[in-house]
Amino acid sequence: MITVENLTKKFGDITAVENIFFDINESEIFGFLGPNGAGKTTTIRMLSTLISPTSGKITIDNRDTHSNSEYIRSITGLLTESPGMYEKISAYDNLEYYSSFYNIPGTRRKNNIEKYLKMFDLWDRKEDLAGTYSKGMKQKLALSRALIHEPKILLLDEPTAGLDPESAHMVRTFIDSLKKEKTTVFLCTHNLEEASNLSDRVCIIKGKIIRIATLSELQNDDKNKRTEIIFADDAERYVKLMEEIGQIKNIHTEKNRATVVIEKPETSNPLIIKKLIYSGAEILYFNEIKATLEEIYLDLIKDEKIK
Amino acid sequence: MKKAGIIFKKEIKEVIRNKNIWLPILIVTAIFSIAMPLILILGSSSILKDEDTINFINKMFGQVGDPLKVLIGFALKQLLIFLLILPAMVPSLIAPSSVIMEKENNTLEPLLATPIKTSELLLGKSLTALVPALVISTINFIILTIVVDIAAFIKLGYAPLPTAEWVIVAFLLSPILSFILTMASIIVSSRSTDIRSAQGIGAVIIFPIYLIIGLQLAGFFLLNVTYLLIACLLLLLVCPLVLRLAVKIFNRENILTRWKMKA
Numbered sequence: 058m059i060t061v062e063n064l065t066k067k068f069g070d071i072t073a074v075e076n077i078f079f080d081i082n083e084s085e086i087f088g089f090l091g092p093n094g095a096g097k098t099t100t101i102r103m104l105s106t107l108i109s110p111t112s113g114k115i116t117i118d119n120r121d122t123h124s125n126s127e128y129i130r131s132i133t134g135l136l137t138e139s140p141g142m143y144e145k146i147s148a149y150d151n152l153e154y155y156s157s158f159y160n161i162p163g164t165r166r167k168n169n170i171e172k173y174l175k176m177f178d179l180w181d182r183k184e185d186l187a188g189t190y191s192k193g194m195k196q197k198l199a200l201s202r203a204l205i206h207e208p209k210i211l212l213l214d215e216p217t218a219g220l221d222p223e224s225a226h227m228v229r230t231f232i233d234s235l236k237k238e239k240t241t242v243f244l245c246t247h248n249l250e251e252a253s254n255l256s257d258r259v260c261i262i263k264g265k266i267i268r269i270a271t272l273s274e275l276q277n278d279d280k281n282k283r284t285e286i287i288f289a290d291d292a293e294r295y296v297k298l299m300e301e302i303g304q305i306k307n308i309h310t311e312k313n314r315a316t317v318v319i320e321k322p323e324t325s326n327p328l329i330i331k332k333l334i335y336s337g338a339e340i341l342y343f344n345e346i347k348a349t350l351e352e353i354y355l356d357l358i359k360d361e362k363i364k
Numbered sequence: 365m366k367k368a369g370i371i372f373k374k375e376i377k378e379v380i381r382n383k384n385i386w387l388p389i390l391i392v393t394a395i396f397s398i399a400m401p402l403i404l405i406l407g408s409s410s411i412l413k414d415e416d417t418i419n420f421i422n423k424m425f426g427q428v429g430d431p432l433k434v435l436i437g438f439a440l441k442q443l444l445i446f447l448l449i450l451p452a453m454v455p456s457l458i459a460p461s462s463v464i465m466e467k468e469n470n471t472l473e474p475l476l477a478t479p480i481k482t483s484e485l486l487l488g489k490s491l492t493a494l495v496p497a498l499v500i501s502t503i504n505f506i507i508l509t510i511v512v513d514i515a516a517f518i519k520l521g522y523a524p525l526p527t528a529e530w531v532i533v534a535f536l537l538s539p540i541l542s543f544i545l546t547m548a549s550i551i552v553s554s555r556s557t558d559i560r561s562a563q564g565i566g567a568v569i570i571f572p573i574y575l576i577i578g579l580q581l582a583g584f585f586l587l588n589v590t591y592l593l594i595a596c597l598l599l600l601l602v603c604p605l606v607l608r609l610a611v612k613i614f615n616r617e618n619i620l621t622r623w624k625m626k627a
Contacts, residue, residue: 068621102620105477106616107473107476107477107616107617107620108616108617108620108621109617127479127481128479130477130478130479131479133477135473135474135477137470137473137474137477139470140470140474141469141470141471141473141474142469142471143374143469143471144469145378145381146374154370154374155474155475155478157367157370158367158370158475158478158479158480159478159479160479199474202474203474
């Protein structure tokens with residue numbers, strides 16, 4: 058559905074993104090992650106044809122975005138990072154106004170406005186000025202605006218920012234449900250748990266692509282495998298002992314719990330257990346655990362900084 | 365062009381509701397279209413009692429049969445230049461804020477993400493400034509003509525307006541000027557990084573109009589049909605240039621990335 062090839066965007070001397078590339082399949086949720094200034098907003102703006110690439114190519118729905126920008130905008134919905142609404146007109150009129158730029162028949166437009174305002178619990182306040190809405194309500198209204206023309210592709214920049222936990226959960230459930238409707242979702246978020254739960258694949262970027270993979274692919278990387286050990290006493294006592302094994306990359310302790318990042322855990326873990334038991338350690342729990350996306354992300358960004 | 369109409373329809377409602385736009389327009393109309401002509405015409409008899417004024421008229425126009433009529437004719441030529449204030453002022457009040465407010469309220473990016481063409485957006489925004497400028501200028505011209513004619517009829521027994529010069533100013537020079545200032549304001553607001561700088565530059569744009577007013581009042585020239593037609597011709601040549609520049613500058617990337625987004 059979306060193909061990005063060697064995409065570079067420069068603003069004067071500053072390179073926002075350099076030679077990035079990815080493919081996104083139809084009805085896939087593609088998490089796009091990176092620190093502030095990594096080029097996420099620039100990429101989303103290029104995908105929505107708001108700005109042009111300095112070099113490289115974007116193909117959406119088999120069409121080049123450069124020469125088909127109007128078509129691309131008609132099939133994409135954009136939720137910007139700071140979504141503004143016309144504060145002096147009603148929520149309903151805001152949606153009516155934006156939807157009138159799409160080629161949708163009047164009745165369907167009205168039905169869609171009603172559908173999304175009801176879905177996001179805004180219907181009862183549809184006649185209120187958008188300026189009187191809370192931040193969370195404005196975010197839901199902005200999401201309704203992005204969806205109003207039933208786009209094939211949804212470009213979301215921090216969709217749950219500013220939402221209370223209940224509303225955020227509702228939005229996440231909704232995003233997940235879009236798969237059934239074959240909507241492709243490009244999801245920029247700093248909420249790594251959200252990305253982890255929703256995304257089919259994640260892309261970690263910092264000006265350049267650091268990694269594109271599914272969560273399980275990332276977790277199965279050797280460097281992301283972790284072993285959790287719970288001792289009967291303070292875990293700090295056994296750190297030096299475990300380090301003697303030599304294949305340990307990192308040990309993090311908290312009270313009687315130690316989280317060990319180790320190369321080739323399938324061969325190293327039996328050695329650790331043996332060494333700990335011989336030294337008289339009382340082990341209450343020993344298990345290989347999967348790294349969270351947050352841990353993987355932080356490691357990748359840290360590695361990138363060192364480079 | 366339907367989409368330009370959608371923008372115009374929404375924005376014109378906001379312009380009508382905006383007191384900050386209407387208040388200066390009403391003040392300018394009250395001063396230059398009602399108060400000033402009334403004072404000039406109704407107070408002209410007392411001015412003629414002053415010997416220096418009589419000497420001035422004799423020096424300027426030679427020996428004249430009816431100095432009052434000559435004086436009012438001269439005053440009307442001076443007033444003519446004030447007809448240019450509103451067509452210049454209205455676009456500079458509306459156009460800069462119409463783009464910059466969108467940027468400030470973060471509504472521009474979602475709008476640009478719709479399938480609207482940049483030319484349609486530019487047209488919609490331009491019409492929002494241009495149409496009120498033309499309507500207000502025409503209404504102002506009608507008010508001024510009625511006020512002058514009634515006052516002159518009471519005082520002199522005849523209605524001096526409209527003259528050829530007034531018609532040229534009202535229906536040729538004013539629309540051209542409004543168009544140029546609308547485009548200039550759009551350019552300013554597309555290039556500005558914040559609302560204050562846009563308003564500042566917007567205020568400077570209409571400075572040449574004040575300069576022309578000042579120069580005529582200082583006696584450097586007196587507008588006549590020839591001067592006015594030359595001015596129209598010169599400004600007509602400027603029109604395609606500002607339009608071209610506005611179209612070039614008013615592109616999605618420019619107006620989006622040259623703005624410091626609010627957090």
